[in-house]
Amino acid sequence: MEPTAEVLTRLEPLLRQLGPALYELDPRFRSDMRVPARIVADEVLLRQMFRDRSLLQLVNVTTLPGIQGFAIGMPDMHEGYGFPVGGVAGTLLPDGVISPGGIGFDINCGVRLLSTGLLHEDVKEAVPALAHDLARSIPTGFGRHGRWVLSPEQLERVLAEGVPYVVHGLGLGAGEDLSYIEAGGHLAGADVAQVSVRARERGSDQLGTLGGGNHFIEMQRVERIYDAGAAEALGLFEGQLTILIHTGSRGLGHQVCTDWVREMDRALAREGLRLVDRQLACAPFSSAEGQGYYAAMCAAANFAWANRQVLTHRVREVFSRRLGPRPEAWPHVVYDVAHNIAKLETYGGRRLCVHRKGATRAFGPGHPELPEAYQPVGQPVFIPGSMGTASFVMVGRSESQAVSFSSACHGAGRQLSRAAAKQQVAGAELRKALSAQGISVECPSNAELAEEAPTAYKDVDRVVDTVDTAGIAGKVARLVPLAVLKG
DNA sequence: ATGTAC
Numbered sequence: 001m002e003p004t005a006e007v008l009t010r011l012e013p014l015l016r017q018l019g020p021a022l023y024e025l026d027p028r029f030r031s032d033m034r035v036p037a038r039i040v041a042d043e044v045l046l047r048q049m050f051r052d053r054s055l056l057q058l059v060n061v062t063t064l065p066g067i068q069g070f071a072i073g074m075p076d077m078h079e080g081y082g083f084p085v086g087g088v089a090g091t092l093l094p095d096g097v098i099s100p101g102g103i104g105f106d107i108n109c110g111v112r113l114l115s116t117g118l119l120h121e122d123v124k125e126a127v128p129a130l131a132h133d134l135a136r137s138i139p140t141g142f143g144r145h146g147r148w149v150l151s152p153e154q155l156e157r158v159l160a161e162g163v164p165y166v167v168h169g170l171g172l173g174a175g176e177d178l179s180y181i182e183a184g185g186h187l188a189g190a191d192v193a194q195v196s197v198r199a200r201e202r203g204s205d206q207l208g209t210l211g212g213g214n215h216f217i218e219m220q221r222v223e224r225i226y227d228a229g230a231a232e233a234l235g236l237f238e239g240q241l242t243i244l245i246h247t248g249s250r251g252l253g254h255q256v257c258t259d260w261v262r263e264m265d266r267a268l269a270r271e272g273l274r275l276v277d278r279q280l281a282c283a284p285f286s287s288a289e290g291q292g293y294y295a296a297m298c299a300a301a302n303f304a305w306a307n308r309q310v311l312t313h314r315v316r317e318v319f320s321r322r323l324g325p326r327p328e329a330w331p332h333v334v335y336d337v338a339h340n341i342a343k344l345e346t347y348g349g350r351r352l353c354v355h356r357k358g359a360t361r362a363f364g365p366g367h368p369e370l371p372e373a374y375q376p377v378g379q380p381v382f383i384p385g386s387m388g389t390a391s392f393v394m395v396g397r398s399e400s401q402a403v404s405f406s407s408a409c410h411g412a413g414r415q416l417s418r419a420a421a422k423q424q425v426a427g428a429e430l431r432k433a434l435s436a437q438g439i440s441v442e443c444p445s446n447a448e449l450a451e452e453a454p455t456a457y458k459d460v461d462r463v464v465d466t467v468d469t470a471g472i473a474g475k476v477a478r479l480v481p482l483a484v485l486k487g
Numbered sequence: 488a489t490g491t492a493c
Binding site: 081104105106107109142143145202211212213214215248249250251253254255257258340418 | 488489490491
């Protein structure tokens with residue numbers, strides 16, 4: 001929905017440019033703003049944000065109790081539930097609020113990049129078969145559940161322990177994988193008791209499933225390297241075959257979000273508190289609701305990392321079956337990073353709860369949380385483009401700390417709603433067009449395909465260049481699709 | 488994103 005012309009004319013003069021790709025909205029725009037709103041964008045992307053409610057949603061975020069500094073939108077920002085997708089906000093611990101809408105329904109939706117030692121050129125003929133095998137091995141699509149049902153005990157351990165349990169307890173993956181996953185694939189704040197029975201039921205057969213919507217697995221070719229030093233540190237080279245996995249915590253995370261939004265909504269009503277937008281339901285981090293949600297969110301995040309780990313194992317099985325057990329055909333984890341999560345981090349000596357919704361953590365070089373090999377170059381940031389377009393590998397820069405609470409964008413960003421895309425795009429035609437580009441498509445539904453059409457998304461090259469210009473992350477490599485597997 | 492509006 002578009003904001004009214006009246007609102008936009010009032011907003012415009014209070015918006016000033018702070019840098020080559022950074023804007024600030026003065027808090028005088030609305031009396032309830034506690035801090036300014038900032039936006040990483042160029043002129044074109046900024047204009048696009050005027051076409052939906054995302055800017056006003058970002059303004060709403062600045063009203064949250066305990067918010068520090070500013071609320072900031074990434075260049076791929078668009079309208080979401082409560083918070084805009086592409087929004088970042090840090091609240092002061094212990095009594096600032098945590099808001100499930102600031103993390104998103106798909107808790108720890110994120111991206112994992114796998115690299116092979118193969119040149120695409122050398123395995124060209126095998127790509128369609130590999131894609132087909134992946135489609136047979138990995139359940140995809142909305143409502144699709146896996147054939148593998150975890151016992152209640154296994155699920156509890158996934159929620160409590162995350163990827164270390166998947167590797168060492170379930171035997172799926174290698175010990176080296178753990179060093180290349182944000183937080184080692186395990187948040188210690190998880191408390192299984194805060195995850196409802198219903199959420200657990202929904203998750204019990206969804207480990208190792210891809211889901212629908214914009215979730216996908218893509219086989220890609222490294223088309224171009226921008227930063228040779230960083231590419232070398234990440235093990236990337238031109239012509240290389242890579243695999244990108246984009247998925248999250250499935251129905252389990254969705255149910256956790258639903259449960260705790262309701263819980264917080266009730267608590268607010270009990271105390272007679274009204275928010276500017278009910279979808280911003282939140283609670284002080286230190287409150288029972290804040291602690292409960294945070295513990296459940298950590299558990300759902302562990303589930304999502306575990307999910308991407310199981311999918312990695314499936315990819316390895318398929319590659320090894322098809323290409324033989326040679327070391328160059330064994331996909332390594334380059335990195336795995338969330339873009340829907342809240343993390344506890346320190347800025348200017350203050351402990352904050354940093355909400356990232358459709359925003360990727362982008363720690364610069366030398367950050368202690370990075371694996372040793374990436375210390376000199378910074379944290380890998382993956383920007384999946386829309387289907388059939390390029391994806392990018394970037395690395396976080398130290399400047400991101402002051403500019404954006406160490407955050408960058410997470411994708412191209414929608415410019416058409418799912419409904420609008422479905423109306424405008426014929427899935428069957430799109431399928432043909434992708435095939436004509438030489439991209440193998442493994443997706444049962446034309447409707448799902450249409451919703452994710454490239455025209456439904458902003459220009460990923462522009463989004464990525466804006467992030468680069470803003471100085472929060474730098475371009476390392478451009479990856480182009482060879483085969484896409486989606487729901 | 489999501490057993491696609493309890």
